Amino acid sequence: MKNGTLETSTGSRFPTDWVGKNVKMILENQVYLGHMVSHKTQTKSFKNRKLVAVPKEDWIVVKNTHEAIIDEETFELVQKFISVKKRPNKTGRPNMFVGLVKCPDCGRNMAFSNPNGREPRFRCRTYARNSNLCTTHSISYDALVKIVMDDIQKHIKNMETLGDQFIEEMRVLSESGDGKKIKQFKQELELAEKRIAEIDSIIMKLFEQNVAGKISDGRFEKMSVTYENEQRELEERRKELKEKIEAEDYKTKNTNQFLETIRKYENVTELNRSMLVELIDSIYVYQAEGTGKERTQKVEINYRFLCESQCGIA
Incomplete structure (x- = not known):
């Protein structure tokens, strides 16, 4: 390799710079x-051999086939960081909440837009369609932005004011809240x-009835399928429920990690993507209730190492 160029034995030369796409x-x-991942692409048909991309949910993933060089938690954290669209959208400003704001009823990510040129808003993507x-x-x-930042600052303030008492309260709260989730998941798993x-x-x-001639082969095949x-x-x-139970169990044991992470932002006054991801x-943004001064809306913030924090807003 000379001057940032790789020269092969055949005389071919390739630049060795790290471009963004490769990173x-x-x-x-x-x-x-x-993990080993396959079935990322497939041919259009047996007649058309052109390769097309396969949706990520249909990839074939075989886990733990070789030694990992990065842990799952760090990997997922990185995915959240790189999910942010760098280009300005129709609102003219980036959305640092990408992938985080969801509808509690349909479960879909909420759409970010500025209808009729008004202030940027989130609304249910299902409703929009x-x-x-x-x-x-x-x-x-x-x-x-204000709700989330206020809630984070509330945790920081409580941590500074209450010290060990706050740590213990967070641990009890986390174990209590996630215990309910684990119980719900285990009940569904049992069913x-x-x-x-x-x-x-x-x-x-x-099968026995088919062998005995009580039901036809066609009927047996249709019912068995x-x-x-x-x-x-x-x-x-x-499988999904077992993974959720494992994740919630892991979360209840890591309150200290939440405290270590939140300390990094105790002097930060503006919300940013790093804070959100970490x-x-x-x-979850719920449907508002009431009108005017009586209007309230629940926002549920699920922290990575704690149970949810619910904030009511006018």
């Missing part, structure tokens, strides 16, 4: 987590596992 590909590559499927859950961008076992029994009985599809969905949900998992 982004490395940061998004799950290989560094110890079909007003019959959800409600607006609308909140102004600036109001949300899923029970249904999976029931389907195994049903398919076995169908239906049950197998249901079972496959339940198995995927079971401290917050998600923000």
Whole structure:
């Protein structure tokens, strides 16, 4: 390699500078987590051999095939950082809440826009497409910035004022709040596992009836496919629930990590993307209730290492 250029044995030369695209590909590559990922692309059809991208949710991921050089938590943190769109959108300003603000009813990320040239706002993406499927859950961008910043500063102030007492209160609060979530997930997991076992029994009985000639081969195939599809969905949900239980259990044991992280921002007076990514998992904006001075709206802030913080606003 000479002067930033790699020269191969065949005489070909390639620049060795790190371009942004290549760095982004490395940061998004799950290989560094110890996982093997395949089925990222596929051909259009057996006639058309052109490769097309496969949706991320359909990738085939085989975990822990080799030694990882980065942990899952750091990897996910990086994904949140690089998810921010650097280009100004239609509002003319960047949205530092990308991927964090969600609708509690439909679960989708909320859309960021400035309707009719007014102040930038968030509103339910489902409602924006079909007003019959959800409600607006609308909140102004600036109001949300203030709510989140005030809540973070409240935690910092309490930490400074109460010291060890605050640490203990946060630990108890986290264990209590996440304990409810874990209980809910475990109940759903128990139901899923029970249904999976029931389907195994049903398919076995169908097989026996088919062998005995009580139901036709076509009928057996149609019914078994239906049950197998249901079972496959339940198995995927079971896996998801186990991961959620593990994540919530991990969260309850890491209150100290939250305190260490929030201390980094005790002198920061303006909200920024780094604070959001390092401290917050998600923000749920509920539908406002009442009008005028009686108007209230609940905003639920789910911190990475704590249970939710609910803020009422006028």
